[in-house]
Amino acid sequence: MRIQVVNPNTTESMTALIAASARAVAGPGTVVDAVTPAMGPASIESHYDEALAVPGVLAAIAEGERSGADGHVLACFGDPGLDAARELATGPVVGIAEAAMHAATLVGRGFSVVTTLSRTRGRAHDLAARYVAAGACRGVHACDIPVLELETDPAARKRVVALARDALDRDGSDVVVLGCAGLAALVADVADELGVPVIDGVAAATLLVQSLITLGLRTSARGEYARPPAKRYTGLLGGFTTS
Ligand code: 5HY
DSSP: OEEEEEOSSOOHHHHHHHHHHHHHHSOTTOEEEEEOOSSSOSSOOSHHHHHHHHHHHHHHHHHHHHTTOSEEEEOSTTOTTHHHHHHHOSSOEEEHHHHHHHHHHHHOSOEEEEESOGGGHHHHHHHHHHHSOTTSEEEEEEOOOOGGGTTTOTTHHHHHHHHHHHHHHHHTOSEEEEESGGGGGGHHHHHHHHOSOEEEHHHHHHHHHHHHHHTTOOOOOSGGGSOOOOBOOOGGGGGGOBO
16 A cells, blocks of 8 residues: 655655654555655744645645555644545545544543644644543643754753653643654654653554555545535636636
8 A cells, every 4th residue: 555644844854754754664565655745834833834834735635646645644743734635535634643642542541742832732732622532632832942953953852851751740641742743753762761652643643544544444525525626726826726
């Protein structure tokens, strides 16, 4: 099977990190195609970034469909464009926040999210309210390291571990969810230091899509996720016109 893993931001080094996390868990019969959108923000740290990431994500989903992808992962913790992507896809589409939060509820009673900028905490709470039962997400905490500095900041690892430890104590939680695709490389460090399940959404989403495909499950084309109605789009979005 072929799983397309879309990095919704346009930073190639993050796409490479995401690809490594996905390929580390994918089964022997699974090919992971990691892609960077042709347009969009260098990183996603605000509602504005998230909105402007969606056209590039949808173009990547459409291209993946044309090239035979059996399913898709949206590898940004805001799950940008998830529902619209499901309207374009035949196979399953899973966001990394969605997968990580669901996985967290299967291995603990309450989880804490550790993410990047404080301003994105509200989005994580909104997604938790959509994906999991009330009370499952006990708190969202930000290390306030910009997404693109996670790879270069020598203090990132230490700060993320300390924040996760503090989050577990303050929230009374027993699982940590890493709230950024760029944190995937720290999953083992945080788990070893804290001795609790730590979940990287890239790996969780890759295996969830792989499992759904193995089960023969595709996105339902009946009702809300049916293909969008034919529409003319103008200006910069002219290329999205559907017939
Ligand atoms: C991500 N931004 O996973 C999110 C992290 C965030 O460019 N990739 C990004 O803070 O929402």
